Amino acid sequence: MELCDRTAYEIVSLIRQRKTSAEEVLESVLERIQAVEGRTGSLDVSQLTEEDRERVHAYLTLTEERARKQAYEVDRKVADGEDPGLLAGFPFQLRMSFVLKGRLPLQHPACYPTLYHPIRQHRWLEWKQPVRSFWEKPTWMSLFLGHPVNPLLTSPARATPGIQAVFPADLPVAVPPLWQPGKQSFRWGLIQPDLSASRLHSAELWE
Amino acid sequence: MKPTYGRVSRYGMIAFGSSLDCPGPIGRDVRDTAMMLQVIAGLDRQDSTAVKTLVPDYLQGLDEGIRGMRIGLSPDYFRIAFPDPESGEYSEQGLPGEISDAVHRAAHLLAQQGAEIVEDVPMPNTRYGIPAFFVISRVEAASNLHRFDGVKYGYRTPGTVDDLKQMYKKNRGEGFGLQPKLRILMGMYVSAAQYSEQYYQRALKLRAMIRRDFDQAFDQDGKYRLDALLTPTTPTTAFPIEAVYGDSVLMQYADQLTVPANHAGVPGISLPGGVDQEGLPIGIQLLGPDFSEAVLLRIGRAYEAASAGETWRREQPAVLKSR
Numbered sequence: 001m002e003l004c005d006r007t008a009y010e011i012v013s014l015i016r017q018r019k020t021s022a023e024e025v026l027e028s029v030l031e032r033i034q035a036v037e038g039r040t041g042s043l044d045v046s047q048l049t050e051e052d053r054e055r056v057h058a059y060l061t062l063t064e065e066r067a068r069k070q071a072y073e074v075d076r077k078v079a080d081g082e083d084p085g086l087l088a089g090f091p092f093q094l095r096m097s098f099v100l101k102g103r104l105p106l107q108h109p110a111c112y113p114t115l116y117h118p119i120r121q122h123r124w125l126e127w128k129q130p131v132r133s134f135w136e137k138p139t140w141m142s143l144f145l146g147h148p149v150n151p152l153l154t155s156p157a158r159a160t161p162g163i164q165a166v167f168p169a170d171l172p173v174a175v176p177p178l179w180q181p182g183k184q185s186f187r188w189g190l191i192q193p194d195l196s197a198s199r200l201h202s203a204e205l206w207e
Numbered sequence: 208m209k210p211t212y213g214r215v216s217r218y219g220m221i222a223f224g225s226s227l228d229c230p231g232p233i234g235r236d237v238r239d240t241a242m243m244l245q246v247i248a249g250l251d252r253q254d255s256t257a258v259k260t261l262v263p264d265y266l267q268g269l270d271e272g273i274r275g276m277r278i279g280l281s282p283d284y285f286r287i288a289f290p291d292p293e294s295g296e297y298s299e300q301g302l303p304g305e306i307s308d309a310v311h312r313a314a315h316l317l318a319q320q321g322a323e324i325v326e327d328v329p330m331p332n333t334r335y336g337i338p339a340f341f342v343i344s345r346v347e348a349a350s351n352l353h354r355f356d357g358v359k360y361g362y363r364t365p366g367t368v369d370d371l372k373q374m375y376k377k378n379r380g381e382g383f384g385l386q387p388k389l390r391i392l393m394g395m396y397v398s399a400a401q402y403s404e405q406y407y408q409r410a411l412k413l414r415a416m417i418r419r420d421f422d423q424a425f426d427q428d429g430k431y432r433l434d435a436l437l438t439p440t441t442p443t444t445a446f447p448i449e450a451v452y453g454d455s456v457l458m459q460y461a462d463q464l465t466v467p468a469n470h471a472g473v474p475g476i477s478l479p480g481g482v483d484q485e486g487l488p489i490g491i492q493l494l495g496p497d498f499s500e501a502v503l504l505r506i507g508r509a510y511e512a513a514s515a516g517e518t519w520r521r522e523q524p525a526v527l528k529s530r
Binding site: 007008009012036048052053054055056085086087092095096097098099 | 246449525527
């Protein structure tokens with residue numbers, strides 16, 4: 001019987017009596033995983049091979065290095081006579097979906113530091129870039145009112161001469177929820193248009 | 208083991224159905240399971256549903272035996288009742304003989320250890336477990352999986368997008384597989400204002416009925432005064448590797464005997480109870496009243512000790528035999 005076939009109770013007692021070490025137990029478990037584990041499971045299961053039928057597909061993530069560090073730490077504690085804790089030294093697995101400390105999922109932006117910049121890639125997030133809203137197609141409303149412009153993002157400096165929207169003096173302009181300033185943000189609301197330079201609307205702005 | 212809802216914190220889990228999710232230990236034997244539960248149980252500030260009730264020493268009374276305990280058997284756990292998709296009328300199908308035999312064998316062993324076996328405990332609402340689970344878990348999954356919008360949480364599409372809506376669509380469209388999508392769609396459907404009364408509200412009522420079954424069975428002033436209920440864990444043994452979900456009625460109702468514990472929030476433990484003709488393991492399940500983990504572990508330990516000499520305990524998985 002190998003170490004990894006023993007119960008946690010036995011393993012923990014052996015470690016405490018220093019008949020074995022946490023590192024030995026861990027290596028025994030890793031060896032068994034090596035021996036029986038097949039390829040990692042995925043959503044895209046292609047044709048099953050003969051090997052797939054014989055082997056176990058249990059792990060998505062194996063944190064070997066971290067386990068080794070922890071096993072070393074447990075052995076140190078036992079050697080120093082400290083109390084390592086009830087299950088100390090016993091390697092364990094998490095079944096189902098758990099968040100793992102210090103691990104990023106493969107799709108996480110930080111895994112693509114050069115290819116991918118979460119802010120730059122999305123124009124809507126970029127500061128001082130106009131946003132094409134769901135009003136981007138000209139409608140009968142934009143004929144009269146012009147496109148709604150993010151009041152946060154327009155400034156006289158940016159406003160270049162172009163086609164000027166015609167704002168009837170007293171008609172309110174509806175602005176999509178996300179881009180309303182201050183306390184009104186995230187709500188539909190009405191703001192009074194002004195005819196200052198910040199309300200200029202140019203074709204260039206919508207590139 | 209599935210502990211009482213709230214006994215173990217859900218912090219760190221990817222939420223699916225928040226009122227059903229319950230983390231628990233899986234161990235090589237009952238003592239290992241008790242040790243693991245000892246470590247993970249208790250209050251956690253990160254989960255508001257984790258309870259303050261003190262964690263007892265699960266290892267202390269483990270070997271004290273089960274003399275005088277009342278363990279119930281319910282006929283409703285030995286048959287699968289399922290509705291006809293067209294007419295909605297319920298038909299019944301008995302469990303395979305090997306599985307019910309394994310449970311009866313376990314009951315016999317427990318009786319030999321001094322437990323009192325109470326037969327014919329009615330659990331009439333067990334049959335509604337799966338339909339209610341389908342509705343409640345889908346609604347909660349749809350709500351929980353909302354957060355994977357790729358903005359603050361979850362997968363973000365590496366491609367370029369034009370606007371916010373398209374980004375959400377791409378993040379979710381690429382990040383979720385088929386099964387989560389099906390669950391979200393169904394969850395949104397059955398919780399929509401015009402359907403909620405018909406589906407979600409009804410499922411919640413069924414859930415209360417399932418809970419009442421347990422309350423009556425475990426009521427210490429009631430008729431049955433059970434300490435635990437002994438049932439099979441699943442209506443079949445494991446499916447073959449390429450089997451398709453829905454191939455048979457028993458497969459669709461694979462969870463029918465375990466979901467009642469999730470609906471009611473009561474603890475349960477599944478123990479190996481033998482093997483079938485093909486050598487596949489059979490599970491027996493013990494369900495108990497709230498916070499009775501220590502009792503369930505004790506019964507489990509007594510059963511384990513009583514059946515320690517049986518030949519099926521020495522069976523090895525095929526993957527190890529071939530080495």
